[in-house]
Structure formats: structure tokens, C-alpha cells
Amino acid sequence: MDVPAVRGYGGHNPESFDDYYKRWPAELSNFPRCVVENWVHRHWQDFESLWLNRSIELFSxxxxxxxxxxxxxxxxxxxxxxxxxxxxxxxxxxxxxxxxxxxxxxxxxxxxxxxxxxxxxxxxxxxxxxxxxxxxxxxxxxxxxxxxxxxxxxxxxxxxxxxxxxxxxxxxx
Structure with a gap:
């Protein structure tokens, strides 16, 4: 599953959530907007390293x-x-x-x-x-x-x- 990285994460000017969400894959529509904002976008580094290989398309x-x-x-x-x-x-x-x-x-x-x-x-x-x-x-x-x-x-x-x-x-x- 190709999940886009949060542009500028960890820097002084990370990508806004609204801009990031426009790039969120339709294949992961199982993730509510609120979850994408508060887990994926806000904690991108941990989400990427810990959870991306966990078959997230099957999460409900x-x-x-x-x-x-x-x-x-x-x-x-x-x-x-x-x-x-x-x-x-x-x-x-x-x-x-x-x-x-x-x-x-x-x-x-x-x-x-x-x-x-x-x-x-x-x-x-x-x-x-x-x-x-x-x-x-x-x-x-x-x-x-x-x-x-x-x-x-x-x-x-x-x-x-x-x-x-x-x-x-x-x-x-």
C-alpha cells in the first residue's frame, strides 16, 4: 500500500492536514478523516515506521x-x-x-x-x-x-x- 508521506514532517513548516488529506489514497477509505488527522498526519514518523507494514487496509x-x-x-x-x-x-x-x-x-x-x-x-x-x-x-x-x-x-x-x-x-x- 502506497501511503503518501507528510511533506516537511519534522520541520518548521509541515504540510497542512487539508493538503495532506487531498493526497490520502482512496484505497484507505477505511481510515476516518479524524484518524488520518490525529494519528497519521500528526505522528507520521511513528505511523510510517511502526504501522505501514501491518496491513492497514484491513483495519476497521x-x-x-x-x-x-x-x-x-x-x-x-x-x-x-x-x-x-x-x-x-x-x-x-x-x-x-x-x-x-x-x-x-x-x-x-x-x-x-x-x-x-x-x-x-x-x-x-x-x-x-x-x-x-x-x-x-x-x-x-x-x-x-x-x-x-x-x-x-x-x-x-x-x-x-x-x-x-x-x-x-x-x-x-
Whole structure:
């Protein structure tokens, strides 16, 4: 599958998402626009090196709503959850984190600005980095999950009771 690279990625003037999306292949219409923007375009280098050889034309996406108790069941590698919880603590202790566009949005709106990507049936699959994946495996949205976990732990007053995520089904490779 020939997926176009994001022009200028990693530089000071990367290609806009709208320009990039005009070049997105019709053969990958299984990828919702939001997923292309927040995963492929925003994280091109990782997407290219980790996911392009994973039969992405077979991925299927479904938007679902998760309650807070389901959000805290989203998994990653054991050490990453500790890191995410450290980042979430920073949201409440560090004014600089609170003043980022993401921190501001989430504290004001009680949810994420874009859906995270979760693989609910990934148990038994291997992550491209080599570790085993889990049920409810986080694929994209690490900082959003970190902040959301912190807001849930603290019962933040703006916290919504449910959050939109993308469930992705992927073939075993």
C-alpha cells in the first residue's frame, strides 16, 4: 500500500492536514478523516515506521462512547501506565501543563478534543515495538489518556461521564 508521506514532517513548516488529506489514497477509505488527522498526519514518523507494514487496509474503525470506568481499563505496557499517571499528576501540579492547548481544553471541557484510538481485541497481538498487546490497548492518544486518567482519579468538576474513542480492529500480523 502506497501511503503518501507528510511533506516537511519534522520541520518548521509541515504540510497542512487539508493538503495532506487531498493526497490520502482512496484505497484507505477505511481510515476516518479524524484518524488520518490525529494519528497519521500528526505522528507520521511513528505511523510510517511502526504501522505501514501491518496491513492497514484491513483495519476497521468504529466510534464508541466509553464511561470513566471503561477509560481507566485502557491498557498499555506496565511501565507506560506509570508514566501516564506521572504526566497526569503534572496537569494538576504544573501550571505550564495546564496552559498548553491540550491541558486547557481538557480541564475546561472535561473530555478529549479528539477521540483516542483503542484496540479492544488486541490481546494476543504483538505491538510493532515488540511487546505483547492487551485487551483495550492504547494505540494513539497517550497524553489525552494521561490527562483523562488524572481527571477521573481526582473527580475533576468538569469531567464528563462518557468520552468518544475510536475502536480499531486490526489483523494479526
Amino acid at each position: 474503525f468504529e466510534q464508541v462512547s466509553l464511561g470513566n470506568s471503561q477509560v481507566v481499563e485502557i491498557e498499555h505496557t506496565a511501565t507506560w501506565l506509570k508514566t501516564l499517571d506521572c504526566w497526569s499528576d503534572g496537569l494538576f501540579k504544573n501550571k505550564a501543563r495546564q496552559e498548553t492547548w491540550l491541558g486547557k481544553y481538557m480541564l475546561e471541557n472535561g473530555t478529549t478534543p479528539a477521540p483516542m484510538i483503542i484496540a479492544p481485541d488486541a490481546s494476543g497481538l504483538k505491538h510493532p515495538r515488540g511487546w505483547p498487546m492487551h485487551k483495550n490497548q492504547l494505540i494513539e492518544g497517550h497524553m489525552r489518556l494521561a490527562y483523562l486518567r488524572g481527571m477521573i482519579r481526582r473527580s475533576h468538576p468538569t469531567l464528563k461521564s462518557a468520552h468518544i474513542v475510536w475502536h480499531v480492529s486490526m489483523p494479526s500480523v
